[in-house]
Amino acid sequence: MQGELNGAARALAGGGTVVALTGAGISIDSGIPAFRGSQGLWDRYDPMDYATIEAFTSHPEKVWPMLLELEDLMAAARPNPAHSALAELEQMGRMHLVITQNIDGLHQAAGSRRVVELHGSGRRMICLDCGQRYGKSIVSMGDMPPRCACGGLIKPDVIFFGEALPQRALLTAMEAAARCRVMLVVGTSAVVAPASSLPLVAKQNRATIIEVNPEPTGLTEGVTDYFLQEGATQIMPRLVQALRSLP
Ligand SMILES: [Zn+2]
Structure with a gap:
């Protein structure tokens, strides 16, 4: 692991544009359950009945109680050390854009200023x-919906x-993927299109891919250059430390 960590740190230090692609895995330790997992909210609310636009427009009064629970989860959530590490990289000039599939706003809460929210x-x-x-x-005032x-x-x-x-967010993300020299994939298996294409676009343009995930994903074998197999909360501060410790 230390060898992979040092290799990843050297890649981050090597100059050029660095972008991150983050997903649900980075926010689990902040109390936001993974949408595709089996925890809490999604045990009780089938996404097909509650998270499709058709379900919302036909039965908004049925979907809103779930949305309010999600609001409560997000209101209580605080950034964790992985979010803070990405903000710290930005301050060090080693992170140029965070592309996230998350809707929780925790990157901005941690201090990241350049964030594209794909969802x-x-x-x-x-x-x-x-x-x-x-x-x-607006949702706490007046009638439902x-x-x-x-x-x-x-x-x-x-x-x-x-x-x-959102087309502008997607375009910004695709352009960043195409021109970055390093892509740091954190807490996402990147299986859902179109986010899934971003590491591939980066790789085709000769970027170095650093992956932080607790388990191997579809990227690990053929796309990832440095695989840091651990939870984001544990490993991201160590990655920043390794970068700071480089000679
Ligand atoms: Zn209107």
Whole structure:
């Protein structure tokens, strides 16, 4: 492990653009359950009944209680040492963009300033009809489901199944993947398109791929150059330390 850690640290130190791609695994230790796991919320709410755009638009009053529980989870969540390590890398000039599949806003809460949210943000609301954005306090006021002044349904500004990804975020992510010299993949098996293509695009453009995951993924064998097999909370501070300790 120390050899892989030092190799990864040297890659980060080597100059050029560094980007991170993060997923649910980085936020589990902050109390946000993995969407595709079997913990808590998703035991009780089948994503097919609660997380598709069709389910939301046809039965918003049924979906909102689940969304409010998710809001509570996110309100209670705090960044963990892995989020902080990525923010520290940015401050050191060794992290140029964090691309995340998470909607919890914990990268920004940890201090990362350059963040692209591929699946939107659970900390904003949007009107499905006119596109007006709201803070999340709108949901605690008045009747369920919350409605916009225009009469449209208000929904968290996150991507439900069946919705297109935000195009500008996706374009920024693809461009960063194509030009980066190092991609740090943290807490994601990167199996869900289109995020799954980002490490491949980076690799095709000769980037070094560093992977932080507790178990091997589809990337580990053929794509990853340095595999740090441990939880993000444990290994990310050690990676920063290894980088700081380089001669
Ligand atoms: Zn509206």
